[in-house]
Amino acid sequence: MTGTTRLVSVVIDANDPGRLARWWADRLGWPVTAESGGEVVVEPSAESPLGLVPALLFLHVPEGKTGKDRLHLDLASKSVQDQQAQVEAALAAGARRVDVGQGDVPWEVLEDPEGNEFCILEPRDAYAGRGPLAAIVIDCAEPAKLAEFWVQAAGWPIGYADDEMTSLHNPAGTLPDLDLLQVPEGKQVKNRLHLDVAPTVGADLDAETRWLIDLGATPADVGQGPDVTWRVLSDPEGNEFCVLRPR
Numbered sequence: 001m002t003g004t005t006r007l008v009s010v011v012i013d014a015n016d017p018g019r020l021a022r023w024w025a026d027r028l029g030w031p032v033t034a035e036s037g038g039e040v041v042v043e044p045s046a047e048s049p050l051g052l053v054p055a056l057l058f059l060h061v062p063e064g065k066t067g068k069d070r071l072h073l074d075l076a077s078k079s080v081q082d083q084q085a086q087v088e089a090a091l092a093a094g095a096r097r098v099d100v101g102q103g104d105v106p107w108e109v110l111e112d113p114e115g116n117e118f119c120i121l122e123p124r125d126a127y128a129g130r131g132p133l134a135a136i137v138i139d140c141a142e143p144a145k146l147a148e149f150w151v152q153a154a155g156w157p158i159g160y161a162d163d164e165m166t167s168l169h170n171p172a173g174t175l176p177d178l179d180l181l182q183v184p185e186g187k188q189v190k191n192r193l194h195l196d197v198a199p200t201v202g203a204d205l206d207a208e209t210r211w212l213i214d215l216g217a218t219p220a221d222v223g224q225g226p227d228v229t230w231r232v233l234s235d236p237e238g239n240e241f242c243v244l245r246p247r
Contacts, residue, residue, distance in 0.1 A: 003211040005197040005243065006155035007178065009041075009055045010073070010136055012116065013065075013192045017058035020114055023093060024056060027075065027086070028132045044131075052172035053131065057196070065115040068100055070239060071193035074107075074119045076127040076134035076175065083108070086120050116192060131175040135167070136195070139187075140237050143180040149216050149236050153197055154178060187238045190222055196230075198244040205231065209243050217241075 014020040021040035025032055034041040038060030044053055077083035087108045091097070094113040102109050106122040119137075121127070127134050140146045147158055147166040156178055159169030168178040199208040209231045213219070216236040224232050231243040 001207065001211050003152060003208050003215075004155075004200040004203045004246075005153055005208055005212065006200070007054050007153075007195060008198045008244065008247070009057045009196040010071075011057045011059055011194050011196055011242070013061040013063075014058045014114055015061070015064065016114075017060045020112065021056070021058040023113055024058075026093065027090060028056075030056075030132075052170060053133070053174060054136070054176070054195075065192050066189050069117050069193055070139045070187055070191050071195075072117045072119065072137050073133060073193075074121050074135040074137055074176075074179075076121055076130070076132055077123050078128070079123050083120055083122055090120070127175060130173075133176040135175070135177045135179045137179045137181050138239060139183040139185075140180050140239075141182065141186065142237075143182050146180050146235065146237055150178060150180065152215055153212055153217075153235070153241070154195070191240055194239065195241045196244055197241060199246040201246050203246045205243065205245055208246075209233070212243065 017038060017040045021032055021042050025042045030042050030044050032040060033043050040058045041055050043055035075086060077086060090110055095110040098109055098111045098117055100109055100117060108120045109117060111117050121134055143166040144161060147168065150168060151158060154168060156168035156171055158166060160167040164182045166180045170177060212233060217233040220232045220234040220240050222232055222240055229245055232240060233243060234240050
């Protein structure tokens with residue numbers, strides 16, 4: 001079988017999802033579009049020209065952050081001055097600079113008010129005019145190998161690859177990219193950020209889940225219980241993700 005899943009959202013665990021969602025809405029210039037039952041959604045408005053952009057879904061969890069996030073967000077900038085203005089605005093709103101071993105680099109590494117690392121990138125021609133969220137970045141041991149899985153699961157093609165990173169490009173032609181970045185350390189704890197994929201309308205959820213398992217995913221238990229309407233899996237490097245109902 002050939003599956004139909006595609007990337008639909010990035011889920012961010014939060015102790016205070018409403019507060020954190022609004023903080024990120026300010027960073028991206030995107031509105032809060034839904035808020036219910038401990039879940040808050042931030043995404044481009046319906047009038048946005050960005051096209052197919054994964055929503056950010058902030059989900060209430062009781063536990064705090066432990067260790068460096070294995071997934072993080074990169075923000076684009078229009079100029080060096082814009083980059084610094086974004087950094088200053090984020091710091092004024094509660095962000096903090098953080099050292100994750102990045103060394104002397106042209107981008108700024110910060111953490112949001114709940115400790116999630118993110119980067120504000122220097123201006124790059126490849127990102128110009130394509131939206132504020134440059135990339136969703138996944139740390140991994142073998143980017144090229146993991147890309148084989150996510151090309152199928154997300155429905156995004158490879159747009160760039162080198163020895164340290166494989167970048168999957170949004171098929172809508174807008175940002176973000178999905179960047180698989182090589183790091184030396186392995187996964188230790190449940191990811192604070194994870195991806196949601198969903199099959200197309202009319203597809204069978206269980207059949208799509210079996211297809212993803214055939215590709216290398218494994219069932220995962222994050223305490224979701226037996227009655228949820230989605231499936232929780234881990235990708236071939238152990239990163240949790242959810243398969244939602246067809247839509």
